[in-house]
Amino acid sequence: MMNSYSGFGRIMLTIVTAMCLRIAPWPGFLSGINPDWVLLVLIYWAIAVPERIGIFHAWTVGLLTDVLTGRVFGQYALAYTLIIYFCLILHKRLRQFPLPQQGLFIFFCLLFSQILLFWLKNIQHPAQLHTSFWLPIFTGTLCWPLIYTALRRVRLSRRNK
């Protein structure tokens, strides 16, 4: 649509920042509720510029996240691919949603990704389910308005020039 200006480099930069936030050493209990920044940023770009961010990008970023966080190969790649697929299908509708409604969608995206990750982990070796395992979903949903406004600014600042 109108966003063909948004440079790819800019998108990459935000994703790299998200990756840094993902592995940053948050103090104390904050590290337990650290949301999946990379996925949130990917979702934003998939909704905002679907012609630039595709399934392949999501898969590559997921693979890099796997390496970065030392998970089994393909775990995040699979989760990100599926979620970005939904986002790409629904992007026109999602853009019309008010922010709270988007938040609900994000909540279910994060929930889906977390369930998928847990399921994959459980296949490899039986894992224990902690209550705090679900906390990043809530913080991620709460962070969505923040990410939305910040990335929107990043996207539009370029266009105004």
Add this chain to the structure above:
Amino acid sequence: MAIIASVALLIAEHQSHRLDALRATLSVIVDPLKYLVDLPTVLIEQTANSVSSYSTLKKENTRLREEQFIDKTRLLKFDSLEKENIRLRALLENSFKLGEQLLIAELLSINTAPYENIVVVNKGTRFGVHPQQPVLDANGVVGQVFRALPFSSEIMLITDPNHAIPVQVNRNGLLTIAVGSGQLNRLNLPFLPNNADIRPGDLLITSGLGGTFPSGYPVAIVDNFTPITNKPFVNITATPKAMLDRNRELLIVWSDSSPVSLSSPPASHEKTSETPANSPAAESSLIHEAPKGKRAGTAGDNKSTGTPAETGRSNQSTENGLTRKAPAETDNDE
């Protein structure tokens, strides 16, 4: 397409280790991020160092000098004891294991996954680090290398729920296994019967069984012993000796050393204290994995010490560097 690809990757990684090369390549792309995230911590530390006052530095210097003095005096005795040990083992016709080679690695302050006791350090396969290497700090065993990437490696701490370390009670030699609890200050010893001779305050050391950890390093101190009347096993917890949440420097150990030739024990053993180039025990197994100039060079001097005829049983293990069994296990059967 991408879904199929990721599922294929998941299965492939689950089945085998063939994807390690791909992971190493990709890690070269993302590893700079780890260093980037670590940068603020390093900067803060450096600034703190550069602005710390003269008196503090002086005090620290004095303290360190005293510590070094004490340690050196202890080492003097250790040296003679070690030689005596070699002689005695020669009398018993038993093989003796050499000291280990060390490499100092620094922790990167990043957090890859919450609720997992895995840390990342700044030394990787470029320094010859390989999976399953034991990692120590000044106080005790920290964990083992879980995955080695070119520029960093992941270390699983002994307190990780998926980690178990074979230990021995220092007081009486009782063998058992310490399993991680998920909390940084606790290990569980789930496999001891109610009447086991173990009590709070006992020091647990590595037994060397299993072959990953060299024997004799302190692991933890038993702090709780609660017999459960109707269960066969007792509930024992221990506190790790290593400062798992405070140290930034860790030691990665090469313990794949073949036993000393018993005919000439004194000549074969040299204690040097530098890292990483010190190699009291660099032999063939190490050269396979770390064909770097400095290490291979020092290894050449000591190569003659592992006489094949005398230490036949341990030779198979040094052929292929990764299967480490014989030297560690045969040493402390008694």
